[in-house]
Amino acid sequence: MPVPSPAGEFDPVKLETELLATWKKEETFNESVQARKNGDPFIFLEGPPTANGKPGIHHVVARTYKDLVCRWKTMQGRFVERKGGWDTHGLPVEIEVQKKLGLKSNQDIIEYGMETFNQACRESVWTYEGAWREMTERMAYWCDLDDPYVTLHNPYVESCWWAIKKMFEQDLLYLGHKVLPYCPSTGTSYSSHEVALGYKEVEEPSVYVKFKLVEDDASILAWTTTPWTLPGNVGLAVGPDVEYVRVKVTKNPEKWEGHGGAVVGEELILAKDLFKEVIRHHCDEIEVIKGSQLVGMAYEPLFPGAVERGT
Numbered sequence: 545m546p547v548p549s550p551a552g553e554f555d556p557v558k559l560e561t562e563l564l565a566t567w568k569k570e571e572t573f574n575e576s577v578q579a580r581k582n583g584d585p586f587i588f589l590e591g592p593p594t595a596n597g598k599p600g601i602h603h604v605v606a607r608t609y610k611d612l613v614c615r616w617k618t619m620q621g622r623f624v625e626r627k628g629g630w631d632t633h634g635l636p637v638e639i640e641v642q643k644k645l646g647l648k649s650n651q652d653i654i655e656y657g658m659e660t661f662n663q664a665c666r667e668s669v670w671t672y673e674g675a676w677r678e679m680t681e682r683m684a685y686w687c688d689l690d691d692p693y694v695t696l697h698n699p700y701v702e703s704c705w706w707a708i709k710k711m712f713e714q715d716l717l718y719l720g721h722k723v724l725p726y727c728p729s730t731g732t733s734y735s736s737h738e739v740a741l742g743y744k745e746v747e748e749p750s751v752y753v754k755f756k757l758v759e760d761d762a763s764i765l766a767w768t769t770t771p772w773t774l775p776g777n778v779g780l781a782v783g784p785d786v787e788y789v790r791v792k793v794t795k796n797p798e799k800w801e802g803h804g805g806a807v808v809g810e811e812l813i814l815a816k817d818l819f820k821e822v823i824r825h826h827c828d829e830i831e832v833i834k835g836s837q838l839v840g841m842a843y844e845p846l847f848p849g850a851v852e853r854g855t
Contacts, residue, residue: 573686586622592629595673607685628692632669641668755843762811775850782835789816795826
């Protein structure tokens with residue numbers, strides 16, 4: 545079968561770059577905004593990226609959706625200014641600079657010089673501004689990057705305080721408590737967004753722990769995937785309708801090596817359904833009880849004195 549001859553040469557990249565050049569020369573984006581300045585405003589503020597990190601394909605996807613909405617509203621005659629912005633605050637910036645300078649803790653930063661460190665952070669946030677601007681223009685994402693809001697600039701900071709003041713005057717603020725992830729090296733809390741920036745799946749050790757009951761010879765056998773929380777442990781959870789079995793060790797396990805374990809004569813309480821999966825020793829069953837029968841029982845702390853004992 546003969547291959548048909550092309551009608552002409554088609555270079556999509558050349559076509560796109562020439563169109564972008566025409567838009568830039570004729571200031572098409574600005575003209576599209578100003579032509580609708582008397583229309584009803586549609587407020588759009590760019591969810592600001594941090595320019596000390598390179599843009600990725602996921603940024604292209606997100607900005608495509610943003611651009612679709614703004615162009616749609618523009619076509620409806622709305623006044624859409626599309627304010628660009630840069631996120632120049634937060635732990636991601638500081639941590640990146642700490643890695644670059646080899647600073648491991650707050651004390652290292654203090655010794656290095658707080659003013660010098662802050663200046664290094666200010667310079668760091670613009671590392672990849674050129675790459676961000678190139679990506680933005682190349683994908684034809686219309687956004688005002690010539691007059692952006694910058695979170696480290698005083699006018700922006702003062703605008704935030706102004707907004708908080710207005711909320712305070714309208715009695716919209718309250719004092720409360722919230723549990724947040726904490727970074728021991730920087731001595732501050734993380735926001736959920738900052739945690740997500742460095743999220744990755746890792747394997748962590750899990751442990752089986754014996755909690756010796758008070759006024760009883762048995763120990764509750766529990767499993768945790770967060771062993772670092774054990775010094776602060778103050779309670780165990782049981783299912784009120786779950787069946788638990790109390791067993792007595794009669795013989796050491798065969799062909800098993802591992803840390804810890806139990807000695808002959810020791811009594812353990814654990815979920816009945818998990819007995820065969822967890823226990824490697826030879827045991828005799830003493831009794832089966834409901835979780836509700838364990839409620840209210842006390843056990844000896846794993847780390848005496850680490851947490852004040854309640855009454």
